[in-house]
Amino acid sequence: MNRTRQETDDVVVTGLGLVTPAGIGVRDNWARVCAGTPTATEDPALTGAAVDFSCRVPGFDATAALGRATAFRTDRFVQLALVAAREAVAGAGLDPATWDGARVGVVLGNSLGGSATFERQHRELLDHGVGDVSPMMVPMSMVNMVAGNVSIDCGARGPSLVTATACASGTTAIGVGRDLLRSGACDVVIAGGTESALSPAVLAGLSRMGALSARRDDPSRASRPFDVARDGFVAAEGAGVLVLERGAAAAPRSARVLARVVGFGASADAHHVTAPEPGGSGLEAAVRAALADGDLTPGEVGHVNAHGTSTPLNDVTEAAVLARVFGDRPAVTSTKGVTGHTLAAAGAIEAAYCVLALRDSVVPPTANLDTLDPAVAVDVVAGAARRVDLDVVVSTSLGFGGFNAALALAAA
Amino acid sequence: MSDLTERLVDLLTRQVGVDEAGLRAEATFDELELDSLVLIEFALILKKEFGVVVEDGELTPNLTVQGTAKLLEAKGVMV
Secondary structure: OOOOOOOOHEEEEEEEEEEEEEOOHHHHHHHHHOOOOOOOOEEEHHHHOOOOOOEOOOOHHHHHOOOOHHHHHOOHHHHHHHHHHHHHHHHHHOOOOOOHHHHHEEEOOOOOOHHHHHHHHHHHHHHHHHOOOOOHHHHOOOHHHHHHHHHHOOOOOOOOOOOHHHHHHHHHHHHHHHHHHHHOOOOEEEEEEEOOOOHHHHHHHHHOOOOEEOOOOOOOOOOOOOEEOOOOEEEEEEEEEEEEEEHHHHHOOOOOOOEEEEEEEEEEEEOOOOOOOOOOOOHHHHHHHHHHHOOOOOEEEEEEEEOOEEEEEEEHHHHHHHHHOOOOOOOOEEHHHHOOEOOHHHHHHHHHHHHHHHHHHOOEEOOOOOEEEEOOOOEEOOOOOOEOOOOEEEEEEEEEOEEEEEEEEEEO | OOOHHHHHHHHHHHHHHHOOHHHHOOOEOOOOOOOOOHHHHHHHHHHHHOOOOOOOOOOOOOOOHHHHHHHHOOOOOOO
């Protein structure tokens, strides 16, 4: 690439945190994703619902992880993010007890907030009246509270916000975090995304939209991005957090740089509230913008972590864009075959997987990909993880409302 | 500590997440670091647990755990 920016403008990744259906912690996550083992399974909480399977974080104990007081005061979507953020900050070698909190920002993506809390409290209102509604309903369910709680937890007093671009929220958060760092407003940004909205009304709504896979008889095989037999996504929960720093700030403390954030692009389809623009021109613009932002040529990109939700529309539209921009060179994968679709968290979780791909020169496989859709003309990794020397990887995300976001990461 | 006070201590530790170590019957809610939101929530917990209505403002920051037991007894709660 043509490095036209100064080194001091470099934004680097120094820490990762992951709490997803693939596991709690980076190590377990990466192992599961590289093994390509799906996580979708029957969900006891959804028994009798139109869709009774999902991808949940296994064995998550908020009380054990965060203490009773925090577990009591927070919805699950915040709890997942808190654990992921703690892992990322610790992994970056940063200590909230000693850092200058005024120079630490929090930018996290979320779309549906504490829907489970909201739905429970709405039921209390309907069944028992105003007096039985929790006073904590609002602070527990507002989307911004994930950034608020992470900020409280680690004493981050710099610019903090939540980005809401639906399923592109996590990618958007990393782009916004990078821009905050470049602006000089802070030295560290805790950037990522979270979602835990596997609540009855939300799932009913998604089901009624026809967005979800109906493969009730075999849920583990339901999330199958780019496969000819795909029929919708599997709803999932999770959180992914990256610690971003300006290279000049990370260097003096000898932080281990995991990857560099070299490009970000965003666009809107201005087309439809749920369907992507059929020609994919919006996504194409975002991807090309990310490449231009990083002074990159398509040929430099060795791997694309696609949005790849396993819906009929998304996967074919996205594949066409990737083919137009990149040809058949990069190894494409969708890790949603393993994790399901974590909605607002997806872009951040997938950015973390991109960092790990760069670190290990490994592209994880797309799970459940038995027969590639003939309309998909890109090289999708299936069956087993593939060793690929990687310098630059791209992650793409698309969100309801026509939001497109693309991130380019380079090896450290 | 009366049985009712013990029940309150149990609710405060198990549900609200107050640290057992600092939890004495004479501790005020302020000392236990329970803010106004949590106090309203605790009133709701007491309603569900004992079936009595604790009005907004009856659980004050300087009320103790023991004092709360007396409040509930005055409302007819017996354990």
